[in-house]
């Protein structure tokens with residue numbers, strides 16, 4: 001079966017966003033040209049001058065006003081998101097709530113994290129007062145995906161704004177209405193266009209990369225991330241890349257199996273598996289494998305994808321993903337794996353029913369590539385060392401989960417990933433003070449938390465002489481005596497640990 005993209009109408013200057021549950025047109029949006037993007041960036045640059053000149057407190061007031069506005073109209077935002085992604089209403093609300101919480105955290109913590117603060121100046125430069133502050137970069141281009149069209153870009157938008165930057169946001173062509181809604185509400189709060197949205201297709205995103213913004217924060221697939229980085233390299237524009245994942249969930253012999261099953265079922269199937277940090281691989285200790293598998297199959301049977309009110313998961317938002325999900329299931333079966341729930345027939349025209357695969361070789365596409373559907377592979381391991389080695393063998397390294405009553409932290413510490421949830425799944429994404437981001441093909445740089453604020457700044461270090469130096473070093477008047485004193489000081493400070 002080959003599924004083709006049901007495209008809406010695309011004229012030279014507009015495109016339609018579609019409801020993936022039905023294919024109906026949700027709305028028509030402009031395709032921003034290179035000149036449109038350039039004009040938005042120029043407006044943003046002027047607004048950034050005003051915005052960065054405000055105090056942290058004044059920015060916080062405005063960001064909190066935006067936060068309250070979004071909160072008071074959360075139903076409206078969730079409805080736009082639901083229409084464009086097809087996700088259930090409860091999931092849309094959860095996503096909005098988490099995004100609001102991040103906006104509040106970024107606004108509330110920017111001063112403490114980024115404001116000028118004193119650092120120790122050390123003995124050699126004891127006469128200097130040393131301080132550092134993190135200054136805004138200017139205009140940040142944010143390019144976002146469709147799977148979490150509010151939460152994911154807000155991880156960059158909120159933190160970039162709180163740090164004193166203006167933002168030009170290019171939402172996915174599948175969720176332009178969500179971006180437009182955010183811009184509309186921002187315009188009600190900010191006196192100047194510190195947050196603008198340019199809608200369009202991939203080419204609009206590419207234009208944003210070439211527009212002279214001071215940084216591009218990209219969230220999307222690894223393949224597009226490489227293109228973004230290549231385009232940005234031409235102008236030495238720094239990039240933050242939040243790309244795909246192939247996250248593993250590890251179940252130790254002492255795990256609470258019911259909790260691990262619950263985590264695996266939700267982690268693999270929530271949002272129809274279209275989650276960058278969703279569970280795609282499960283490694284289970286051989287002693288609890290049968291018990292886990294029996295329960296995970298039984299519990300997953302309670303989940304079905306549909307358009308009705310009691311369906312826990314919705315459609316596959318991007319039609320071309322259906323072919324990828326199908327290819328991974330086919331490859332798993334062709335290479336010796338078995339489907340213990342569902343199979344190739346689970347992939348429909350718009351909806352995919354949950355699939356559980358076992359005995360899949362680690363070389364199969366179902367294990368090595370991001371599937372982005374409601375599927376999981378469950379693999380028996382002899383030890384937690386084996387589970388760790390298999391988890392770390394992936395080219396992706398975004399999130400991970402470990403279920404163990406006693407060994408969670410020891411296992412977590414051995415994983416080469418950006419985030420780990422112990423006895424839970426994806427919980428790290430909801431903690432605003434924790435950084436979020438990946439390693440390897442999952443990207444680099446961090447959103448959220450203090451690291452996420454600093455990501456949109458440059459460090460400005462300042463020393464101020466508070467008294468004459470005891471030993472004058474940074475002058476051509478430096479004496480031999482001063483050099484001798486320096487030698488003695490360094491030997492005293494650092495020489496004692498070395499071998500003679």
Ligand code: NDP
Pocket residue numbers: 143144145146147148152170171172173174200201202203204205206207209219220221222223224225227228242243244245275276277318370372398437438442443
């Ligand atoms: P894509 O890579 O297809 O697109 C991401 C964004 O890039 C879209 O806005 C897209 O526009 C735009 N784009 C496309 N081509 C270019 C280009 N040449 N230059 C600049 N921008 C371009 O990803 P998806 O939207 O399909 O999102 C799913 C992916 O995102 C998955 O791999 C998922 O794992 C990852 N993701 C990662 C997260 C993380 O935090 N690590 C979080 C959420 C998702 P258009 O849609 O118009 O083509």
